[in-house]
Structure formats: structure tokens, C-alpha cells
Amino acid sequence: MSRTPTHIRTTRRAGRFALRVAVPLAGTGLALTIPAAAYADPGSAVYLAANSLPVVIANLQAWVMGILAALATLFLVLAGVYWATAGGDPSQVEKAKLALRNALVGYGLAVLAPILLQIIQGIVGG
Template sequence: MSRTPQNIPRTQQAARLSLRLAGPLTGVGLALILPGTAYADPGGAVYLAANSLPVVIANLQAWIMGILAAIATLFLVLAGVYWATAGGDPSQVEKAKLALRNALIGYGLAVLAPILLQVIQGIVGS
């Protein structure tokens, strides 16, 4: 039995057609998605925006508080997982308590970050 287009099942025909169209369609898609050529602005001076020290400290405060809160939340989730999967195992319960304590320390540091940065700002003198 020869394999003429009439003898090939429809699913195979559809697969072959999709393979034939995949390359050109991918090329067209990439051409539409990728940006065109960018040219530099030939004129005008470039000014660097340098923030004042209070602005830098405020930005630092926001970053520190966010990072500490994220790490504390991670430890809180780990404590919950350890506690839920302990199954009465004392070492797992102790591990959960340690993770919970670390989470509380992290949240405490996140709350105290503005005060610590105020102290640093006072020492630096701005």
C-alpha cells in the first residue's frame, strides 16, 4: 500500500502542515516582537541624577525593611511546614520553634530598621 496524500491519516497531515508553518510563523512572530534599531541621541548634555543623603537613606530603609520582612515571612512559612509535618517528632518540633524564633527576630529587625537608620543618619550628619 503506497503512502499517497489520500492514504495518510488526517492527524499526520495536520502535524506535517503545522511543522511546515512553524518556521515561517516563528520568524514573523520574532520580527514583530523584537525591537527595531535604536539610535543614540546625538545632541544634549547628559546629567547624572545624584540623590541627597536623606533620600539615599530613605531608599535604603525601604529596601532593608522589605528584605527583612521577606526573609522573616520565609522563616514563618518554614516554621509552619516543620510544625505541620512534625508528627510528634521532638527534633522536628524543635526545628519549627527555631524557625519561628528566627521569623520573629526578622520581623523585629524590620520594625526597628527605621530607628537604626535614623541613628546612622545622625552619625553621618545630614
Template sequence: MSRVPARLRALTHSRTLHRAATATTTAVLVLTAPAAAHADPGGPVTLAANSLPDVISNLQTWLMGLLAAVATLFLVLGGVYWATAGGDPAQVERAKGALKNALVGYGLAVLAPILLEIVQSIVGG
């Protein structure tokens, strides 16, 4: 009959205590977090919905910003890859791929208004 070494037993005991402490802490935090209060507005509730052109305009703004941000990220990554390539052909190809992705992202950001105009004309707004 083999015995478990004391060091292994202590490590297992420590892990068990750590898991129990983590579970207990999580439960306490969840149960003590304040919840949102829902009050009765007292009158009729009116939803403020935007018109379709407003929604498409907002979508266009967000889409262009998101695409430009992602394209800028790829542009920076491509530059970093190229600068740190040090003559490694695989790293240079990785940099070229990132730069191509950046160009595609900028192209989509420029074309976003046109694409959304097409969607708007199809939907009929």
C-alpha cells in the same frame, strides 16, 4: 597486562565528548553574545547623585522589605516544619527555631527606621 573493558572505554569516551561539547558550546555562546555599544554623549556628563536623606530613605525601604521577606520565609518554613513534625521532637524544635528567627526578622524590620535614623544622625545628614 590488563585490558580496559570496552564498556568502560565507551563510557570514558562519551564523557570526554560531553566535556568537549560543553566547552565548545560555552565558548561559542560567549563569543557570539552581543556586546554593549558605548556611544559618546557629545556633551558634559552629569551624574545624578541623590542627597543623603534620599539615599537613607531608599535604604530604609529596601531594608524593611528584605527583612520582612526573609522573616516571612522563616515563618512559612516554621509552619511547614511544625505541620509535618508528626510528633518528632527534633522536628518540633527545628520549627520553633524557625519561628523564633521569623520573630527576630520582623522585629528588625520594625526597628529598621529607628536604626537608620541613628545612622543618619551619626553621619550628619
């Protein structure tokens, strides 16, 4: 018989179950969001054109905001999992608080990304 208290064994089982369910669901969601390959018409010529600086900055802004929001959401989910599986363990609760703080910082940076990129655009001269 194990010497681990019942409530700790239960929270460990719940944490393992959450990870067993969350990881495949996240992978499936990611696979469904990836678009199918697009093929160019083989009979037409392809011309590459460089974008202007404002277009590049706008594209960069969209990417940065998306990446920051995705990372912040990941930290928010991790904070929830840590908090739900803490079972009163102070170190797990601290880990959950740190993950929640990281999520809030990520969301803050995602909100500030347009302002920061406007400053960069002003410095570069676009």
C-alpha cells in the same frame, strides 16, 4: 514492607508534597513580581545625578525593611511546614520553634529598621 510507622510515612509524604507545591508557587510569584525592562529614549541625553544623603537613607530604609520582611516571612512559612510535618518528632518540633523565633526576630528588625537608620543618619550628619 517498610518498618517505618504509617504516621511517619504519611507526614513525610505530606512534607514532600508541600515542598513540591510551595517551591514552584514561590518561583511563579517571584517571576510575576519582577517588572519588565524599561528602555530609555535613544534620542535623549541621560544625566546621572547623585542623591542627597536623606534620599539615600530613605531608599536604604525601604530596601532593608523589604528584605527583612521577606526573610521573616520565609522563616515563618518554613516554621509552618516544619510544624505541620513534625508528626510528633521532638527534633522537628524544635526546628519549627527555632524557625518561628527567627521569623519573629526578623519582623522585629524590620520594625526597628527606620529607627536604626535614623541613628546612622544622625551619626553621619545628614
